[in-house]
Amino acid sequence: MRAALFLIGPVLLFLGLSYLLPFLGIVELSFTDPQPGLAQYQKVLTDPLTLSVIARTLRLCILVTLVSVTAAYVITLLWVRGSPLVRSLTELCIMIPFWLSILSRAFGWLAMLSNRGLLNSWMKHLGLIDSSLQMTRNEFAVVVGMAHYLIPFAIFPLATAMRNVDERVLTAADGMGASRGRIFWQVFLPMTRSGILGATLLVFVFSIGFYVTPALLGGGQSVLIAELIYLWIFQIPQWGMAAAMSVVLMLAVGGILYVLMRRYGEMAK
């Protein structure tokens, strides 16, 4: 078993020392800083400020998830079932933004939406508005930016599900005279259910611990959980609160992933 030690050991040792052990340190802090006990957790779950941040995070993340999965479904349809040319073009539209840095994408939205940005200039040119619309530093910008980042992550599970749809079932429905709409709503959509569920949970899990895009596009006006943790570390040091919030976040995400794996396990059977 010397081979096991040299092959499997190093990465476990590395992550154990640099990730698992420090995380236990965070858990310890959440129970001890500044006072021993459950005070930090009680504050995280009862303080009006943190509750409002948690509520805003949940509200925005649910909205972002709905927008992302719906948009992703429509474009995946074209990517998987379009003609070969359409498929290649759609793939470019998906992949180029996907591989682009998250910061460039957030900046792109600032360039698009800010007061002197593209959209405001166009609308002024066309005479639709007189003065600039405020479209950044608010929840609208956060939702747009997050959805833009997360749509590709919804596309991949949806594409897998759509590729697995048995062509013969669709042909059979078509042969028996079902209309196109009926084939989509009653045959195709239900057969991609597992992909929809996977995409929804994946996007939700990703969105809930999101820091960079909300911080840049929200401009400090709509603070989400992740930004609150950042503030508790670097602006108004409250390590215990940051730690307790992290543990709560980790448990929530762990719970969602557990449900996801259980559901997929059942579907695989």
Place this chain on the structure above:
Amino acid sequence: MNRLRPGLVATLLASLVALFLLMPLIAVVPVSFTARRYLSLPDGHWSWRHYEALFSDPDWGHSLLTSLQVDLLASLLAVILATAFCIGIWMLRPRLAGLMTGVVLLPMVAPPVVSSLTLYFFLTRLSQWNSIIAYDKLGGVVVAHMVMIVPYAVVVLMVALSQVDRRMDLAAQSMGASVPRRIFGVILPNLRFGLLGAFFLCFLLSWDEIGVTLFVTSVETITLPRRMWMGLRDNVDPAIAALSVILILIVTVIVVLRALILLRRARKAG
């Protein structure tokens, strides 16, 4: 069959989504040519000043160098660790293989902000003991990046290994090859594309890494994304638009090239 292709409504809606996905990429182009020092559109006067600033300001060059050092080192080490782990699991099939894989994949599924906090805690503690693998030091950033990218390398290599024919390894084993011989003579040569893919993905992830980097650096070790962040946060600097245009061009060329290669391969095969 044509009847079952997406119809007009679906195509129209999907085009809107495609436009949405491309919109911010289009918007940065005019902004990068503004003559002003703040985020604005060029009003009749187009200027290259922000592109020039990227190349003349030593800070950007310095950050590029820092990024390349961190990303190459972190990707290389992460791929080595991941390769050893995956081969170990594949060859030896230990009990608890599922649990061990789960532990290794943890940084990928944990919320990024929790990982950031954890690594910040880890590196500030280490700073009391040494000044190499520490907060705001190159070694510290490398370790933080490694933690975040190792899971992705493991996923890519696990998939690649599942394509390797186990019988080859068994043949080598039955002919008396030692474990190192089996690894270096049989498995690794068959895994070269997986290794390349894992390294490429790790480098890309590390190149873009900002969530954790933001927590573990401050003024000394400034990677390229970290410098972009500073330019975005303080006063929106149009140099970032210029840099973004360059990045968009690079990504577009690579993605289009890849699509063309795949298309040619498909034509040949079909």
